[in-house]
Amino acid sequence: MPTLVMKFGGTSVADPERIRRAARRVAEAKADGHQVAVVVSAMGHTTDELIGLAGKVAREPARRELDALMSTGEAVSAALTAMALEDQGLRARSLNAFQCAMRTDGGHGRARLEGVDADGLHRMLEQGVIPVVTGFQGIAASGDITTLGRGGSDTTAVAIAAALAVQRDGGCCEIYTDVDGVHTADPRLVPDAPKLGAITYDEMLELAAMGAGVMHARAVVFGQRHGVPIHVRHSQRPEPGTMIQRETPHMESIAVIGCALKTDLGRVHLQGLPRTAGVQAQVFSAIASRGLIVDDIIQTEGANAVDLAFTVEHGDLPEVKTAVGEVLQRLGSGRIDLEIGLAKVSAVGTGMRSHAGVASRMFQVLGDAGVPIRNITTSEIRISCLVPQEHGERSLRLVHEAFGLALGERVTLQRQLGTV
Amino acid sequence: MPTLVMKFGGTSVADPERIRRAARRVAEAKADGHQVAVVVSAMGHTTDELIGLAGKVAREPARRELDALMSTGEAVSAALTAMALEDQGLRARSLNAFQCAMRTDGGHGRARLEGVDADGLHRMLEQGVIPVVTGFQGIAASGDITTLGRGGSDTTAVAIAAALAVQRDGGCCEIYTDVDGVHTADPRLVPDAPKLGAITYDEMLELAAMGAGVMHARAVVFGQRHGVPIHVRHSQRPEPGTMIQRETPHMESIAVIGCALKTDLGRVHLQGLPRTAGVQAQVFSAIASRGLIVDDIIQTEGANAVDLAFTVEHGDLPEVKTAVGEVLQRLGSGRIDLEIGLAKVSAVGTGMRSHAGVASRMFQVLGDAGVPIRNITTSEIRISCLVPQEHGERSLRLVHEAFGLALGERVTLQRQLGTV
Numbered sequence: 001m002p003t004l005v006m007k008f009g010g011t012s013v014a015d016p017e018r019i020r021r022a023a024r025r026v027a028e029a030k031a032d033g034h035q036v037a038v039v040v041s042a043m044g045h046t047t048d049e050l051i052g053l054a055g056k057v058a059r060e061p062a063r064r065e066l067d068a069l070m071s072t073g074e075a076v077s078a079a080l081t082a083m084a085l086e087d088q089g090l091r092a093r094s095l096n097a098f099q100c101a102m103r104t105d106g107g108h109g110r111a112r113l114e115g116v117d118a119d120g121l122h123r124m125l126e127q128g129v130i131p132v133v134t135g136f137q138g139i140a141a142s143g144d145i146t147t148l149g150r151g152g153s154d155t156t157a158v159a160i161a162a163a164l165a166v167q168r169d170g171g172c173c174e175i176y177t178d179v180d181g182v183h184t185a186d187p188r189l190v191p192d193a194p195k196l197g198a199i200t201y202d203e204m205l206e207l208a209a210m211g212a213g214v215m216h217a218r219a220v221v222f223g224q225r226h227g228v229p230i231h232v233r234h235s236q237r238p239e240p241g242t243m244i245q246r247e248t249p250h251m252e253s254i255a256v257i258g259c260a261l262k263t264d265l266g267r268v269h270l271q272g273l274p275r276t277a278g279v280q281a282q283v284f285s286a287i288a289s290r291g292l293i294v295d296d297i298i299q300t301e302g303a304n305a306v307d308l309a310f311t312v313e314h315g316d317l318p319e320v321k322t323a324v325g326e327v328l329q330r331l332g333s334g335r336i337d338l339e340i341g342l343a344k345v346s347a348v349g350t351g352m353r354s355h356a357g358v359a360s361r362m363f364q365v366l367g368d369a370g371v372p373i374r375n376i377t378t379s380e381i382r383i384s385c386l387v388p389q390e391h392g393e394r395s396l397r398l399v400h401e402a403f404g405l406a407l408g409e410r411v412t413l414q415r416q417l418g419t420v
Numbered sequence: 421m422p423t424l425v426m427k428f429g430g431t432s433v434a435d436p437e438r439i440r441r442a443a444r445r446v447a448e449a450k451a452d453g454h455q456v457a458v459v460v461s462a463m464g465h466t467t468d469e470l471i472g473l474a475g476k477v478a479r480e481p482a483r484r485e486l487d488a489l490m491s492t493g494e495a496v497s498a499a500l501t502a503m504a505l506e507d508q509g510l511r512a513r514s515l516n517a518f519q520c521a522m523r524t525d526g527g528h529g530r531a532r533l534e535g536v537d538a539d540g541l542h543r544m545l546e547q548g549v550i551p552v553v554t555g556f557q558g559i560a561a562s563g564d565i566t567t568l569g570r571g572g573s574d575t576t577a578v579a580i581a582a583a584l585a586v587q588r589d590g591g592c593c594e595i596y597t598d599v600d601g602v603h604t605a606d607p608r609l610v611p612d613a614p615k616l617g618a619i620t621y622d623e624m625l626e627l628a629a630m631g632a633g634v635m636h637a638r639a640v641v642f643g644q645r646h647g648v649p650i651h652v653r654h655s656q657r658p659e660p661g662t663m664i665q666r667e668t669p670h671m672e673s674i675a676v677i678g679c680a681l682k683t684d685l686g687r688v689h690l691q692g693l694p695r696t697a698g699v700q701a702q703v704f705s706a707i708a709s710r711g712l713i714v715d716d717i718i719q720t721e722g723a724n725a726v727d728l729a730f731t732v733e734h735g736d737l738p739e740v741k742t743a744v745g746e747v748l749q750r751l752g753s754g755r756i757d758l759e760i761g762l763a764k765v766s767a768v769g770t771g772m773r774s775h776a777g778v779a780s781r782m783f784q785v786l787g788d789a790g791v792p793i794r795n796i797t798t799s800e801i802r803i804s805c806l807v808p809q810e811h812g813e814r815s816l817r818l819v820h821e822a823f824g825l826a827l828g829e830r831v832t833l834q835r836q837l838g839t840v
Contacts, residue, residue, distance in 0.1 A: 016476035056436035058507035079489035087478035
């Protein structure tokens with residue numbers, strides 16, 4: 001009897017009717033012979049509404065209390081979902097973070113899961129009772145309630161699945177959401193981008209980092225570490241979605257599995273930095289200390305000076321400029337140039353490791369189309385090109401087409417790649 | 421440094437502005453040199469809204485889940501109140517039932533408090549931290565969340581006050597609400613009814629049972645058992661309210677401290693019951709098994725038959741009729757008469773024990789005014805008359821006047837009573 005952890009996101013439990021639909025979905029899985037545990041997010045926009053309330057009682061709400069406040073959203077969904085399940089004739093019990101000993105480190109608003117009462121969950125499953133666990137939250141050693149940050153309920157679900165070792169009996173963690181799975185590109189930008197049946201953890205992580213918003217990276221990392229297959233699927237449709245899983249030999253035969261576009265990027269160019277040791281550390285620790293994230297760092301070195309370039313999100317540019325300006329003043333040399341209106345188009349695929357010519361094909365198609373490439377970065381399974389934002393969506397479609405990702409074309413691509 | 425437990429009801433934390441006002445009230449108490457613990461109810465109509473949601477996901481919501489659901493209301497208020505206190509520059513921490521080990525027996529929807537982590541609360545107070553405790557809820561030995569029933573937050577507050585032994589250092593439990601205290605009669609019916617400075621636990625219990633809705637009986641019983649003075653006062657006004665406390669010699673000098681009116685009562689009259697042993701038990705166990713409450717039972721006995729009469733709330737009459745009808749059929753004799761449209765006017769006072777003539781004065785004033793008395797019941801400190809509902813409010817005002825309860829008149833009454 002395979003075990004499923006079924007996680008329903010905010011839109012899937014947004015109102016009583018959807019909660020009842022989710023309960024029917026669980027009832028079907030039970031009827032199919034699965035053992036089921038459920039994880040729920042807060043209903044619809046509850047979390048934002050609670051944060052709004054907090055902003056009305058305090059100028060700067062205490063983080064401990066903000067976590068305690070937000071955690072109530074999932075407690076409401078869990079109780080309602082358990083009720084709906086019992087109304088379907090099933091046995092169910094809502095469990096908050098205290099009740100299933102969901103332990104975290106102490107970081108408020110960004111806590112990390114450390115463990116859960118797996119024995120208690122196993123006992124409930126053996127008794128035919130469906131545990132309905134509040135996502136997004138845990139309890140620190142101090143007894144304080146902590147939350148995991150945005151997308152944290154996915155991490156909770158994967159952690160529960162890992163604790164139950166669902167993969168051992170052929171089970172998985174199902175993420176029910178408002179999209180039907182992971183596509184070869186964002187279907188809003190590339191309408192003929194087909195849904196992928198399967199994708200590796202690494203590919204999903206690269207796509208997520210490059211702007212594909214289906215799954216939160218932390219949940220995928222957690223799944224990878226514990227070998228939990230993650231099935232992303234639509235909560236209102238019956239057909240399977242996308243399985244995020246370990247690499248299989250079949251996957252390696254595909255060079256590029258998907259592509260993504262990240263927009264609203266800015267580029268910072270530092271020229272004429274002194275060639276003293278530690279100059280890079282000074283620059284990036286000044287940025288990191290403000291919680292800002294940089295990407296695509298490139299360094300070029302001349303005889304007497306160092307040039308550094310990196311990208312940041314548009315909205316972070318002013319703060320980055322302040323942080324770096326202070327460093328330049330301290331160093332007594334160097335100047336800063338900012339460029340805005342950039343986008344990054346990326347091609348991702350585990351098979352890239354064994355297929356030559358992927359990069360050259362990508363540069364070729366962008367070049368032929370007259371798209372200027374401002375920067376290139378790669379990982380073992382990803383190639384990214386920074387391009388002017390006005391060329392972003394067109395570039396994504398060109399790359400999608402170049403690697404034959406549209407419906408039914410992929411096989412052709414493999415032959416083509418063999419000849420490049 | 422006296423310790424105060426300040427409890428804010430649903431209307432006192434109904435919105436962010438009121439929560440901020442409650443926080444200012446706590447800040448004032450701290451500035452006056454008090455140690456303070458806070459207990460909060462759910463905001464405004466939150467509990468009713470949550471019950472409404474439950475009714476939309478399940479035909480008959482599971483009671484365990486209903487308790488888990490309702491408990492979130494107080495968790496929201498507690499977190500917001502703690503934020504508002506910290507925003508005032510105070511140190512505060514919200515505590516749910518898990519975090520302060522608020523133990524109950526297992527009854528869902530009507531649990532009874534069994535204990536709380538007094539040491540933890542003391543530690544917080546000693547460190548200058550204000551604990552903000554969720555009212556209305558506790559944890560059963562099973563780890564399930566249980567709620568205490570309507571008015572349960574008052575009981576939580578008194579229990580916290582008892583655990584902290586506030587009376588030992590001159591502290592008390594303050595119940596902040598939307599009325600300014602306990603009056604000699606309901607001011608909506610008797611506009612000149614003055615607010616009482618103090619009242620005994622027994623008097624408050626009699627008044628509450630007779631229809632005065634200021635405090636829930638269980639909280640008063642809890643306060644009486646542990647000797648916790650309970651100060652009922654208005655959350656938006658500075659002046660003191662009413663202290664519910666142990667009897668003092670001064671209180672005994674007042675014959676009647678207040679009066680109350682309970683309306684929408686019906687009377688059941690059973691005639692010609694057989695004179696066999698246990699007939700009363702059969703009648704009242706049939707009623708009690710349906711969770712119905714009866715009052716004012718009177719029995720008269722003839723040579724061959726027994727007559728029974730009792731009052732019930734109007735809304736319960738149909739179900740009582742069904743229950744009793746089944747018993748009569750089983751007994752094979754007796755008939756049932758129903759009377760509707762009755763009200764009960766009561767006079768309450770600890771001093772009644774030492775003052776003669778209270779009952780006769782009450783009957784006299786109602787008789788002189790032409791009010792027919794259908795039934796009389798008494799306790800050691802209460803006299804109640806059942807009257808037709810159309811005479812109810814007038815009877816209340818007559819009794820209020822007869823015992824000199826209007827502002828400034830009470831001293832006169834004491835002399836009068838001495839001569840009756």
